[in-house]
Amino acid sequence: MSGIRPRWFYGWWVVLTCALGLLLGPIPIVVFSFGVFLKPLAREFHAGRGAVSLALTFTTLALGVGVTLAGRLIDRYGARRVILSANVLVGLILVAAWFCSGRIWHLYLFYLSLGSVGAGLAPVSYCCVVSHWFDQHRGLALGLMLAGLGTGAIVMPSAAQFLIGRIGWRLTYLVAGAVVLAVTVPILGRFLVEKPESMGLWPDGIPPARWASGRPAAHSETSLETGRGMRGTEASRDPAFWVILCAVVLVSAGVQACLVHVAAIFADAGASAGTAALATSLFGAGLLVGRTGSGYLLDRFFAPRVAALIFACTGAGIGLLGIAASQLLAFAAAFFIGIGNGAEVDIMAYLISRYFGLRSFGTIYGFVFGAFGLAGGLGVYVMGASFDATGSYRLMLLVFCLTALLGAVLMLLLGPYRYRAAPVQESGAALDAVAT
Structure with a gap:
């Protein structure tokens, strides 16, 4: 692909791909949508809402702790491997909801597993990818990517409510798992490229010749x-x-x-x-x-x-x-x-x-x-x-x-950046940011 000159900088496709990964990830599907599952789960497991809500507590705690381990795995093995592996596992766990019996500890184990594995699909993983692709436009790229998570917060609860009313909570999770395995994983596998140099590109699509000094700025x-x-x-x-x-x-x-x-x-x-x-x-x-x-x-x-x-x-x-x-x-x-x-x-x-x-x-x-x-x-x-x-x-x-x-x-106590964006020549810089 490095020999093909794309019309648009490929980094923006990476942003879109990561946004989709967040939209169809465990945080919108599990955390943001939990409220619409609360009553059906309480009826299914013959438990109070407090006991059922404890399941989400297990998820959030596992996410909070697991994301620190996920960060280490990303630095060691790469974000692409972590993201793809975690998506496959999350998809399988969601499908496994079909096998949850009426015992409350099964529910706790289900949500704990989703939180533990889903930590690999927290914004940390995707932010790592996008930060490598962008320097001058890093803030905008991160914001657009993370809008996928915000969109998920709006879309997923309504979608879950619609499905639960027609096929029940188990099949709703099964459908979500099937979507992750059949849609999210293939798209990420095809379009998610971890770093621009693997395609012969540069951050923002701006080659070294366009940098104001002809080389990276100090500490860039x-x-x-x-x-x-x-x-x-x-x-x-x-x-x-x-x-x-x-x-x-x-x-x-x-x-x-x-x-x-x-x-x-x-x-x-x-x-x-x-x-x-x-x-x-x-x-x-x-x-x-x-x-x-x-x-x-x-x-x-x-x-x-x-x-x-x-x-x-x-x-x-x-x-x-x-x-x-x-x-x-x-x-x-x-x-x-x-x-x-x-x-x-x-x-x-x-x-x-x-x-x-x-x-x-x-x-x-x-x-x-x-x-x-x-x-x-x-x-x-x-x-x-x-x-x-x-x-x-x-x-x-x-x-x-x-x-x-x-x-x-x-x-306001923070001082100057240690790793600032490399300065670029004004002429043609904007064009190079989208077309390389």
């Missing part, structure tokens, strides 16, 4: 210098690593808590079921805007300032949700919180690539993403426990508002 992370960057142990000793991790954890706890409880917050305020559903949809719309918008901004402005602005808006949205006196303000709050939820994963990937390079990207991002997931799970629990104790969400909404604002302040 390009496919010419795949060995450049910090190891995981080096990054863990760098203050920037802990600043990024702490900021992400502080914001994630509140955002994920609001994502789960937003419908209940509106319902408790006297809103109808339709209004509560609209609030959830606005959250999803904000997520898509956050994914694509943050990616565009990250390529054009200093990323920590972009992150600080988005985290501050997120904090303001959480606080507004706690004190909103009208539905219009509450809707605006849900939208702004959704933007924060959409931007977080993109921001994490971009910052890690610029401050620690791509040498151990999977390991470093896997650790931060694992902390991100665990913090979100803890935030959901604390929000619910606080409501049980006080009868109101207001206290934790104000607390999470402050933690998000603190996360924004932490972003």
Whole structure:
């Protein structure tokens, strides 16, 4: 393929392929759709909703822990191998739902297995691939790719609800597994190329002759210098690593808590079921805007300032949700919180690539993403426990508002990039970005 001159830079096909992988991955199919499976599972296993919900807890914990191992496997064996292997296993596990009996521990084992194997299909794997294909346009590419996850959050629950009502929860999971095996795996196997140099291409489709200096900029992370960057142990000793991790954890706890409880917050305020559903949809719309918008901004402005602005808006949205006196303000709050939820994963990937390079990207991002997931799970629990104790969400909404604002302040402590994008000549650079 390296001898063929494509009309469009192949990296954008990689972005589309990765977006499809996220759309048809275990997070939309299992995590985002769990709510519509809750009642059928409770009836099937003769268990309360709390006991059934514990299954999803096993999934999220396995994802949070497993993604750190997945990051190490990516750095050692390559993202393509991890992604394809994990997709095959996830597809088989989904098909195996047909064999779940009425024993609750079978359900727990099923969801635990999905979380453990599905960790290889978390955004970490796909972000690693896209980060190798793009340098100048890395933020936009990551944002567009991660929009696949946001689309899955909107599409998959409705699709699952439609199928469950007609064929039941077991066959719904079987169909999902068949789609993964028959559609996702072949498409990824055909179009997913891990690094541009394997096709004789360069990041962004810009060859060295177009770089302003005729060579990579100092400390740039390009496919010419795949060995450049910090190891995981080096990054863990760098203050920037802990600043990024702490900021992400502080914001994630509140955002994920609001994502789960937003419908209940509106319902408790006297809103109808339709209004509560609209609030959830606005959250999803904000997520898509956050994914694509943050990616565009990250390529054009200093990323920590972009992150600080988005985290501050997120904090303001959480606080507004706690004190909103009208539905219009509450809707605006849900939208702004959704933007924060959409931007977080993109921001994490971009910052890690610029401050620690791509040498151990999977390991470093896997650790931060694992902390991100665990913090979100803890935030959901604390929000619910606080409501049980006080009868109101207001206290934790104000607390999470402050933690998000603190996360924004932490972003401003980050210094210059260590691995900045290579400068290019203005003339023809834009054309080379899409046609090589």
